[in-house]
Amino acid sequence: MPFIPHTEQDIKAMLASIGAKNIDALFDEIPAALKSGKLTAVGDGLNEMQVSRLMRERAAQDSQPLNFIGAGAYEHHIPAAVWEIATRGEYYTAYTPYQAEASQGTLQTLYEYQTMIASLTGMDASNASLYDGASGLAEAILMAVRAHKTSRHVLLPATVSPLYRSVARSIVRLQNIELVEIPFDIATGTIDFKALEQYAGADIAAMVIPQPNFFGALEDVDALTDWAHAQNMLAIALVNPLTLALLKAPGNWGSPLPNPLPLAGEGANESLRESNIRGADIAVGDGQPLGAPLSSGGPYFGFMCCKQALVRQMPGRIIGRTVDLDGKQGFTLTLQAREQHIRRAKATSNICSNQGLMVTAATIHMALLGADGLRRAAAASHGNTQSLAALACGVPGVKRLFSAPHFHEVVLRLPKSSAAVLAGMAEQGVSGGIDLQPYYPQLGNAILVCATETKTEEDLQRYVAALRHVLQG
Amino acid sequence: MLIFERSHPGRRNAAQAPHHAAAAGGPSTGLRTGIPAALLRQDRPLLPEASEMDVVRHYTRLSQKNFSIDTHFYPLGSCTMKYNPRACNTLAMLPNFLARHPLAPESTGQGVLACLYDLQEILKDVTGMAGVSLMPMAGAQGEFAGIAMIRAYHDMRGDTARSEIIVPDAAHGTNPATAVMCGYTVKEIPTGANGDVDLDALRAATGPQTAGLMLTNPSTLGVFEKRITDIQKVIHDAGGLLYYDGANLNAILGKVKPGDMGFDVIHMNLHKTFSTPHGGGGPGAGAVGVAQRLLPFLPLPVVAKLPSPAGGESAARGAKPAGGEGINNEVFRYLTEKDLPQSIGHLSAFSGNIGILLRAYVYARMLGAEGMHRVAEFATLNANYLMAELYKAGFTVAFPQRRASHEFIISMKPLKDATGISAMDVAKRLLDKGYHPPTTYFPMLVPECLLIEPTETESKETLDGFVAALKEIRDEAHATPELVKGAPHTMPVRRLDDVKAARELDLTWKTPTSTAPV
Numbered sequence: 006m007p008f009i010p011h012t013e014q015d016i017k018a019m020l021a022s023i024g025a026k027n028i029d030a031l032f033d034e035i036p037a038a039l040k041s042g043k044l045t046a047v048g049d050g051l052n053e054m055q056v057s058r059l060m061r062e063r064a065a066q067d068s069q070p071l072n073f074i075g076a077g078a079y080e081h082h083i084p085a086a087v088w089e090i091a092t093r094g095e096y097y098t099a100y101t102p103y104q105a106e107a108s109q110g111t112l113q114t115l116y117e118y119q120t121m122i123a124s125l126t127g128m129d130a131s132n133a134s135l136y137d138g139a140s141g142l143a144e145a146i147l148m149a150v151r152a153h154k155t156s157r158h159v160l161l162p163a164t165v166s167p168l169y170r171s172v173a174r175s176i177v178r179l180q181n182i183e184l185v186e187i188p189f190d191i192a193t194g195t196i197d198f199k200a201l202e203q204y205a206g207a208d209i210a211a212m213v214i215p216q217p218n219f220f221g222a223l224e225d226v227d228a229l230t231d232w233a234h235a236q237n238m239l240a241i242a243l244v245n246p247l248t249l250a251l252l253k254a255p256g257n258w259g260s261p262l263p264n265p266l267p268l269a270g271e272g273a274n275e276s277l278r279e280s281n282i283r284g285a286d287i288a289v290g291d292g293q294p295l296g297a298p299l300s301s302g303g304p305y306f307g308f309m310c311c312k313q314a315l316v317r318q319m320p321g322r323i324i325g326r327t328v329d330l331d332g333k334q335g336f337t338l339t340l341q342a343r344e345q346h347i348r349r350a351k352a353t354s355n356i357c358s359n360q361g362l363m364v365t366a367a368t369i370h371m372a373l374l375g376a377d378g379l380r381r382a383a384a385a386s387h388g389n390t391q392s393l394a395a396l397a398c399g400v401p402g403v404k405r406l407f408s409a410p411h412f413h414e415v416v417l418r419l420p421k422s423s424a425a426v427l428a429g430m431a432e433q434g435v436s437g438g439i440d441l442q443p444y445y446p447q448l449g450n451a452i453l454v455c456a457t458e459t460k461t462e463e464d465l466q467r468y469v470a471a472l473r474h475v476l477q478g
Numbered sequence: 479m480l481i482f483e484r485s486h487p488g489r490r491n492a493a494q495a496p497h498h499a500a501a502a503g504g505p506s507t508g509l510r511t512g513i514p515a516a517l518l519r520q521d522r523p524l525l526p527e528a529s530e531m532d533v534v535r536h537y538t539r540l541s542q543k544n545f546s547i548d549t550h551f552y553p554l555g556s557c558t559m560k561y562n563p564r565a566c567n568t569l570a571m572l573p574n575f576l577a578r579h580p581l582a583p584e585s586t587g588q589g590v591l592a593c594l595y596d597l598q599e600i601l602k603d604v605t606g607m608a609g610v611s612l613m614p615m616a617g618a619q620g621e622f623a624g625i626a627m628i629r630a631y632h633d634m635r636g637d638t639a640r641s642e643i644i645v646p647d648a649a650h651g652t653n654p655a656t657a658v659m660c661g662y663t664v665k666e667i668p669t670g671a672n673g674d675v676d677l678d679a680l681r682a683a684t685g686p687q688t689a690g691l692m693l694t695n696p697s698t699l700g701v702f703e704k705r706i707t708d709i710q711k712v713i714h715d716a717g718g719l720l721y722y723d724g725a726n727l728n729a730i731l732g733k734v735k736p737g738d739m740g741f742d743v744i745h746m747n748l749h750k751t752f753s754t755p756h757g758g759g760g761p762g763a764g765a766v767g768v769a770q771r772l773l774p775f776l777p778l779p780v781v782a783k784l785p786s787p788a789g790g791e792s793a794a795r796g797a798k799p800a801g802g803e804g805i806n807n808e809v810f811r812y813l814t815e816k817d818l819p820q821s822i823g824h825l826s827a828f829s830g831n832i833g834i835l836l837r838a839y840v841y842a843r844m845l846g847a848e849g850m851h852r853v854a855e856f857a858t859l860n861a862n863y864l865m866a867e868l869y870k871a872g873f874t875v876a877f878p879q880r881r882a883s884h885e886f887i888i889s890m891k892p893l894k895d896a897t898g899i900s901a902m903d904v905a906k907r908l909l910d911k912g913y914h915p916p917t918t919y920f921p922m923l924v925p926e927c928l929l930i931e932p933t934e935t936e937s938k939e940t941l942d943g944f945v946a947a948l949k950e951i952r953d954e955a956h957a958t959p960e961l962v963k964g965a966p967h968t969m970p971v972r973r974l975d976d977v978k979a980a981r982e983l984d985l986t987w988k989t990p991t992s993t994a995p996v
Contacts, residue, residue, distance in 0.1 A: 006849070006852055006856075007563075007844050007845060007849055008560070008561050008563060008753075008844075008934070008935050009852055009856045009934050009935065010935065010936070010937040011856060011859070011937070011938065015937070015938040016859070018938065019859055019860075019862075019863040019938060020859070022863055022866050022867060022870075023859075023862045023863055023866045024866070025862070028855045028856075028858070028859055031855075031858045031859060031862055031881055032733060032854075032858065032881075033881065034701070034702050034704055034880065034881050035702050035704075035730075035733070035734055036704065036706075036707065038707075039706070039707075039734050039738055039739055040733060040734060041606065041732070041733065041734055041735045041738060043847065044603050044604060044732060044847040044850060045603060045847075046599045046600055046602065046603035047600050047603055047604065047842065047845075047846060047847040047850060048843075048846055048847060049846045049847065049848070050843070050844055050845055050846025050847075050848060050849045051843050051844055051846065052844070053565045053844070056565065056569065056840055056843050056844050057565065057568075057569060059843065060569040060572065060593075060836075060840060061569075061572065062589075063589035063590070063592055063593060064572040064573075064574040064575050064589055064590075065574065065589070066588050066589035066592075067574040067575065067578055067586055067587055067588065067589040067590055068574055068586075069574060069577045069578055069579075069582065069586055070582070070586060072577075072579050072582065074579045074581050074582060076581055077827050077828075078579060078580050078581070078827075078828065080577075080579065082494070082496070084491075084493075084494045084530070086530060086533065086534050088571070089534075090534060090537045090538060090541070092567060092571075093538070093541045094546055094547070094548025094549065095541035095542060095544040095546045095548065095549060096541050096544065096546070096757065096758055097546070097548070097562070097567070097755045097757060098546040098547035098548045098559075098562050098755050098756065098757075099544045099545065099546040099547075099756060099757070099758045100552065100554055100557055100559060100756045100758070100759070100914075101756070101758070101759040101760075102758060102759065104545070104905070104909065104914065104915060105971070105974050106906065106909055106966050106969040106970070106971055106972070106973065106974070107544065107545035107550075107909050107914060107966075107969060108543075108544055108545065108758070109540075109543040109544070109969075109970045109971055110540040110541045110542065110543035110544035111544055111758035111759070113480070113540055113543070114537065114540055114758075115758075116480075116985075116986075116987070117480060117481050117482070117987070119985055119986050120482065120524060120986040120987040121523070121524065121525055123985075123986045124523045124524035124525070124986070125523045125525075127521075129985075129986070130983075130985045130986065131985065131986070133759065134759075134760070136615040136616060136619060136761075136826060137615065137826050137827055137828075138827055139824075139826055139827035140615070140619070140825060140826060147659075166827070168824070168827045168828070169827055171823060171824050172823070172824045172825060172826060172827060174823065175626075175777075175822060175823030175824055175825060176622070176659075176825070179626060179629065179659065179660045179661040180659065180661055181661065223513060223514075223517050226517070227516065249519065249523070250519070250523065251513075251518060251519055252513075252517055252518060252519055253516075253517055253518060253519050253520075254519060254521075254523075257521075291827065298571075298576035298577070298833075299576065299577060299578055299579045299580065300575065300576050300578065300580075300832055300833045301575070301578045301579075301580050301582075301587055301590050301828070301829060301832045302580030302826070302827070302828025302829040302830070302832055303580075303615070303761070303826060303828060303829065303830055303831040303832050303833065303834075304615070304760075304761035304831040304832075304833050304834055306761075316983065316985070322759065323985060324985070325979035325980070325983060325984055325985055326979070326984040326985075326987075327974050327975045327976070327978045327979035327982075327984070328974070328975050328978065329971040329972040329973060329974050329975070330964070330972040330973055330975075331972055333971055333972070334971075335970075335971035335974045336974075337974045337976055337979050339976070339979040339980050339983070339985075340980055340983075342980075344651075345618070345650075345651035345652050345654075345655035346650075346651040346652075346920070347651070348651070348655075349651045349654040349655060349664075350654035350655060350657070350658050350663075350664045351658075352651065352655040352658075354655065354659070355618045355621065355622060355652050355655035355656040355658075355659050356616070356618050356619075357616065357617060357618045357650075357651075357652050358616040358617060358618065358749065358756075358759060358760040358761070358762040359616070359759050359760045359761075360615075360757075360759075360760045360761040360831075361756075361757045361758040361759030361760045361761070362755065362757025362758060362759075362760065362761060363757075363760075363761060365537075365757070365758060368537075369533060369537050371525050371526075372481050372525070372526045372528060372533045372536070372537070373491055373494050373528075373530060373533050374491065374494050374495070374525075375489075375490065375491065375525050375526055375527050375528070376522050376523045376524075376525040376527075377490055377495065377527075378490070378491060378494050378495045379523075379525065381495045381496050382495075382496055385496040387513075391512070410512050410513050410514065410517075412513075428583075431583055431585075436579065436582050436583070436586075439581050458496040
């Protein structure tokens with residue numbers, strides 16, 4: 006019996022103790038008519054050798070092309086130590102750390118994570134994770150609406166990933182929250198400031214500001230944050246945590262604030278930092294670039310950070326440092342009165358399980374790379390993408406579509422059907438990017454391309470050769 | 479000591495840093511980026527500067543401060559802390575599975591999609607539902623998907639006056655929180671003295687405003703809801719739908735199908751019943767199953783199998799022998815909005831927690847049909863044995879006249895009245911004895927309660943040891959109560975000051991010497 010240790014003698018002794026004649030008798034409170042027949046789709050059990058063979062054969066089918074796709078999931082080097090440690094049984098098979106005394110390993114790791122991610126984003130506080138970046142964005146929108154109190158409208162630019170916008174809509178629409186799409190400037194590939202103007206002075210809870218945006222382009226985050234704050238909107242930063250090793254942290258976006266704007270909720274003035282920069286109010290995104298393998302899309306994790314004044318509006322677990330009876334430092338779940346197991350219908354969210362193990366991996370990943378290693382990975386990704394774009398634009402008919410500076414993704418316009426070109430490159434073992442046609446038909450034959458630090462000069466040449474072959478072959 | 483306190487300025491991990499020419503630059507050295515300076519970071523993020531060995535040693539030592547299934551008996555009620563087979567982890571982390579980009583062509587993911595498709599079929603079978611989506615990333619997101627589908631169903635029929643979801647008072651907190659996230663108000667109904675739903679109260683609460691009922695069966699009180707057929711009739715007659723919270727599915731796996739009980743929609747916690755790891759709080763996986771009428775609303779994407787050119791639809795895949803099953807001529811693909819235009823939509827950027835789903839799949843294949851039954855049988859045997867032994871030892875069982883499902887409740891109220899020792903004190907003292915405590919103070923209906931779920935993977939000796947530990951603690955409560963009140967004594971820390979944690983929020987470490995904001 007797989008994973009069941011009972012011997013015949015055990016079973017007999019246990020049934021005798023219970024006073025039941027057999028195991029079936031233990032189910033005698035279940036109405037007979039409800040008992041199910043034989044399972045038909047499950048099949049016979051496999052032993053470990055058989056299931057290993059099955060899975061290895063299936064995995065062997067999935068040999069992967071040379072990857073130049075980003076679009077929200079990025080191929081980065083993950084140090085071997087990350088998953089060696091994260092899959093230690095003590096991390097891997099522990100539960101949510103409700104019993105703090107027996108969970109100090111997980112709790113301290115999460116506190117260290119909160120410190121690292123809050124520092125990367127330049128925010129005061131972090132939770133212990135959400136499911137992924139897209140559902141995290143939905144939670145940030147819900148949080149902003151709770152904090153703002155009067156408006157149920159949120160500005161969501163078209164430069165935010167269409168996949169994220171779709172998830173956010175699925176989740177927030179049931180609470181009658183309206184997401185207002187802001188178009189982008191077709192020349193720069195960034196938010197169209199002129200289109201924003203019609204919302205000046207309107208009662209709107211928040212504006213989402215992506216950096217880098219879905220096209221890999223860099224938004225003018227200072228001006229956008231100032232504009233949002235001038236309209237009494239919260240600024241929700243949607244960011245890639247790896248890029249923050251190089252880019253300005255959301256907590257520092259915008260100008261110094263002469264007069265603090267009133268924020269709904271308690272402790273509004275606490276949100277002012279010593280530098281008197283209000284910055285973004287909430288920072289959210291996907292933690293995948295920090296140690297999570299691509300894995301066909303998951304598990305990754307969503308991170309969420311915020312300013313002090315908003316901490317009590319935050320969803321999810323939060324870890325705090327405190328002391329024990331002897332005054333010794335210890336870590337515990339805190340502010341649980343926000344959560345579903347205490348507040349039930351009045352909780353900030355229904356979230357219970359989060360993505361704990363992914364956060365453990367991310368913490369180890371960040372500790373191993375340090376600020377310098379993350380900056381190098383980010384800079385190399387940026388540099389590789391620069392080089393790739395330059396090389397690709399050497400192929401006749403290929404050009405960069407947008408003029409704004411980009412980070413580690415770039416949009417290329419092709420002289421032929423983008424779907425057909427990508428299919429042709431796939432035949433040569435190269436995932437050449439994603440086709441933007443289904444999401445942004447107005448861009449024509451455009452693809453979104455990414456080259457992270459994992460790509461060598463030869464890889465870039467191989468990309469260009471495959472592209473050239475399809476276009477000219 | 480925190481990792482930041484092990485940090486030394488200038489210490490680098492050269493092995494982990496890219497050698498790319500562009501990587502050498504940085505804001506201070508004039509990075510050749512074309513990125514305007516105003517968009518670049520000026521300060522250095524607070525990340526450790528530590529060697530690889532420092533980091534490995536630090537997190538290895540931290541891990542050793544945890545209780546876990548791999549190290550301790552962990553009978554946490556409603557959490558199903560069963561053994562997590564190592565093969566599941568090894569096989570889910572095969573390099574090709576890890577390397578695949580979520581937006582890579584489906585032709586590069588036929589192996590992983592075949593696993594997901596098979597898992598959908600297995601879960602349909604064990605739950606008796608017409609369709610399954612694996613996408614929700616945890617139980618609570620599965621609940622969200624389920625209630626969103628109920629709402630989509632009523633909305634599609636123009637039946638929009640239904641504004642309430644009924645939830646028993648013993649339900650998990652996620653149930654009412656989910657109903658609110660889906661735009662409903664919550665009506666709570668009480669539990670009868672024998673642990674079943676109060677049917678009269680349910681009738682009184684049900685009406686044209688009822689969108690649905692969320693029910694856990696067996697309930698969080700550890701008993702099977704015997705009148706489930708009556709309950710479903712009350713709800714369905716009123717035009718509502720029935721939601722099954724699968725938190726306790728382990729108790730009836732392969733024995734009773736929620737679909738046969740009349741449930742319209744169900745979520746399963748694969749990190750409970752299908753033995754994927756809890757990881758210190760996740761990731762989980764909260765697959766949802768639906769009856770026929772909710773099929774159009776399933777969250778995206780769902781994996782479909784296209785008719786094979788060779789025409790192999792007849793045999794159920796799982797029934798085939800293992801040999802030769804790995805590679806086949808069938809084609810799998812994700813269904814999208816085009817296929818399911820009425821879907822409640824996507825709940826994750828890509829396709830849920832696929833790595834976790836692969837672990838659940840390996841586990842399901844290792845169990846096979848017979849193994850599914852055995853899970854419920856031995857989980858129930860262990861719970862009833864433990865309950866019987868504790869009852870005989872004089873502990874107060876909440877529902878002694880009932881069979882336990884896979885879990886049961888004892889109350890420490892008599893002990894508290896006699897000695898002042900609470901359920902919390904007992905829980906903390908269990909840590910000193912080498913046992914993770916059961917769930918405490920949930921459900922709230924039973925005072926000073928411990929909700930105990932041993933799971934099927936524990937042996938009789940372990941259960942006997944646990945009974946002995948509880949008896950010892952009871953003796954200590956009478957003889958040396960201060961010993962129990964001061965517990966734990968052997969953990970890395972003693973009881974923590976939760977009030978201080980909440981009042982003087984310390985959520986991030988700050989450099990002691992620096993006054994600059996971090």
